[in-house]
Amino acid sequence: MTDFDTLAGQWRAEGHKLTQPRRAILKTLLAAARPLSPAEILERGQTFYADLGLVTVYRTLEILEAMGLARPVHLADGCHGYALSTPGHTHHVVCDRCHAVVEIVGCALGDFLDSVAERTGYTITGHWLEISGLCPECQQK
Amino acid sequence: MTDFDTLAGQWRAEGHKLTQPRRAILKTLLAAARPLSPAEILERGQTFYADLGLVTVYRTLEILEAMGLARPVHLADGCHGYALSTPGHTHHVVCDRCHAVVEIVGCALGDFLDSVAERTGYTITGHWLEISGLCPECQQK
DNA sequence: CCCTAAATGAAAAGGCTTTTCAATAAGAGA
DNA sequence: TCTCTTATTGAAAAGCCTTTTCATTTAGGG
Numbered sequence: 001m002t003d004f005d006t007l008a009g010q011w012r013a014e015g016h017k018l019t020q021p022r023r024a025i026l027k028t029l030l031a032a033a034r035p036l037s038p039a040e041i042l043e044r045g046q047t048f049y050a051d052l053g054l055v056t057v058y059r060t061l062e063i064l065e066a067m068g069l070a071r072p073v074h075l076a077d078g079c080h081g082y083a084l085s086t087p088g089h090t091h092h093v094v095c096d097r098c099h100a101v102v103e104i105v106g107c108a109l110g111d112f113l114d115s116v117a118e119r120t121g122y123t124i125t126g127h128w129l130e131i132s133g134l135c136p137e138c139q140q141k
Numbered sequence: 142m143t144d145f146d147t148l149a150g151q152w153r154a155e156g157h158k159l160t161q162p163r164r165a166i167l168k169t170l171l172a173a174a175r176p177l178s179p180a181e182i183l184e185r186g187q188t189f190y191a192d193l194g195l196v197t198v199y200r201t202l203e204i205l206e207a208m209g210l211a212r213p214v215h216l217a218d219g220c221h222g223y224a225l226s227t228p229g230h231t232h233h234v235v236c237d238r239c240h241a242v243v244e245i246v247g248c249a250l251g252d253f254l255d256s257v258a259e260r261t262g263y264t265i266t267g268h269w270l271e272i273s274g275l276c277p278e279c280q281q282k
Numbered sequence: 283c284c285c286t287a288a289a290t291g292a293a294a295a296g297g298c299t300t301t302t303c304a305a306t307a308a309g310a311g312a
Numbered sequence: 313t314c315t316c317t318t319a320t321t322g323a324a325a326a327g328c329c330t331t332t333t334c335a336t337t338t339a340g341g342g
Contacts, residue, residue, distance in 0.1 A: 017288060017339050038329085053291045058330065074215045074269075080329095093263050102261045112249050113272065120243045122234050122274035128215075129270045131254065133263035158308050158319060179298085194322045199299065221298095 002084070004030060007069065014067060021056045024048035029064075034099035035073040035081025035092075073101070073130065095135035104131070143225070145171060148210065151228075155208060162197045165189035170205075175240035176214040176222025176233075214242070214271065236276035245272075 007026055008018055016022075024045040029036070036044070038057045045052045061082050064070035073081045073092055083092065083101055091104040113124050148167050149159055157163075165186040170177070177185070179198045186193045202223050205211035209228045213221055214235065224233060224242050232245040254265050 019289065019339065021290070051291075054329095055292085055331080056290060059289085093257060093261055093265070095263070096266055102263065104257055104261070108253050108256070109250075112253070115249070116234060116245055116272060117274070120234055120245070120274075121277040122236070122243065122272075123280055124234075124272060124274040125237055126274075127270065127272045129268065131257060131263075131265055131268040133258070133261075133265040133267075136262040139264055160308065160320065162321070192322075195298095196300085196322060197320080200320085 002030070007084075010067065010069065016063060020049045021045075021052050022060050024052050025057060025060045029070060029082070029084045032083070034094070034101045035083040037081050041082065091129045091131065093131040093133055095138055096132050097134060097138040097141075100135045100137075102135075143171070143227075148225075151208065151210065155204075157204060161190045162186075162193050163201050165193050166198060166201045170211060170223070170225045173224070175242045176224040176235065178222050182223070232270045232272065234272040234274055236279055237273050238275060238279040238282075241276045241278075243276075 004026060007030070012018055025041060027048050028041050028045040038054060038061065041057050042052060042054045045057065061070060065072065069084060070082050071085045073083055073094065085103060091107065093102045093104060109127065109129070113127065116122070117124050145167060148171070152159055152167070166182060168189050169182050169186040179195060179202065182198050183193060183195045186198065202211060206213065210225060211223050212226045214224055214233055215221060226244060227246060232248065234243045234245060250268065250270070254268065257263070258265050
């Protein structure tokens with residue numbers, strides 16, 4: 001995870017303006033322990049900037065996603081959530097109960113993908129992995 | 142992949158009626174070489190049963206998913222498609238260009254998931270993997 | 283401190299999915 | 313084979329979520 005200034009720096013480096021609504025959205029995502037839906041981002045973001053609008057949430061997420069700083073998380077129930085992510089290739093483990101999310105930075109799927117390529121004849125260009133489980137806290141309940 | 146009679150048998154075994162609209166949907170999915178959106182299933186299904194309605198497509202997919210016979214495939218662009226799948230644990234490889242889909246029946250992620258469990262403290266309950274690539278045919282173009 | 287292009291929110295438009303409801307059809311039993 | 317019961321159906325309406333449009337506002341370079 002990153003801190004606000006680093007994020008803000010990357011944001012500006014791409015030539016985007018750092019407006020109040022966008023600051024609120026970045027702060028919200030930084031404070032989130034699990035993927036948030038656009039509506040949740042709106043609600044929480046309004047504590048940082050009261051006039052924040054849902055349209056801006058969508059537009060900001062779109063930019064963050066294009067920059068690789070946030071990614072959509074497709075939960076099993078079809079909900080879409082967004083979580084900040086380290087640039088580069090990562091996977092997420094999401095808690096079934098509290099939806100806390102942990103990022104897995106290393107990706108050890110290389111051998112597996114090689115065998116898939118061999119078996120299917122496909123050239124593999126990418127993959128998407130999401131893992132669900134119970135976080136240490138929820139295991140105790 | 143299964144044949145129609147096997148599918149129909151599993152369908153009936155759960156106490157569902159095998160109506161004309163449902164036959165059309167099953168035939169459509171069996172004939173599909175890639176995940177189809179509900180709208181596509183409707184269109185193709187109407188060649189088998191002209192009065193098929195979109196509502197029935199949604200309802201039938203819901204049942205198939207609950208039975209584990211079909212699964213939603215989340216493509217990178219956010220579209221939802223459905224593909225038949227062998228009951229049990231499978232993954233899909235989807236072609237970036239023509240969306241052809243191949244099912245991977247074996248799952249060799251055990252070791253990887255063990256290391257994730259160890260590193261994060263999570264108890265792993267499930268995972269979702271989708272692989273994208275170029276099918277042999279599209280590689281030649 | 284200006285000035286300009288980028289960004290904003292409200293409202294409207296657009297899609298996709300689900301619900302409601304009266305009509306229909308499957309298929310078990312006679 | 314015929315009947316009868318209940319699951320299933322499609323159309324229409326309702327409900328969401330997401331995107332577009334547009335006049336207004338704002339960031340931040342000059």
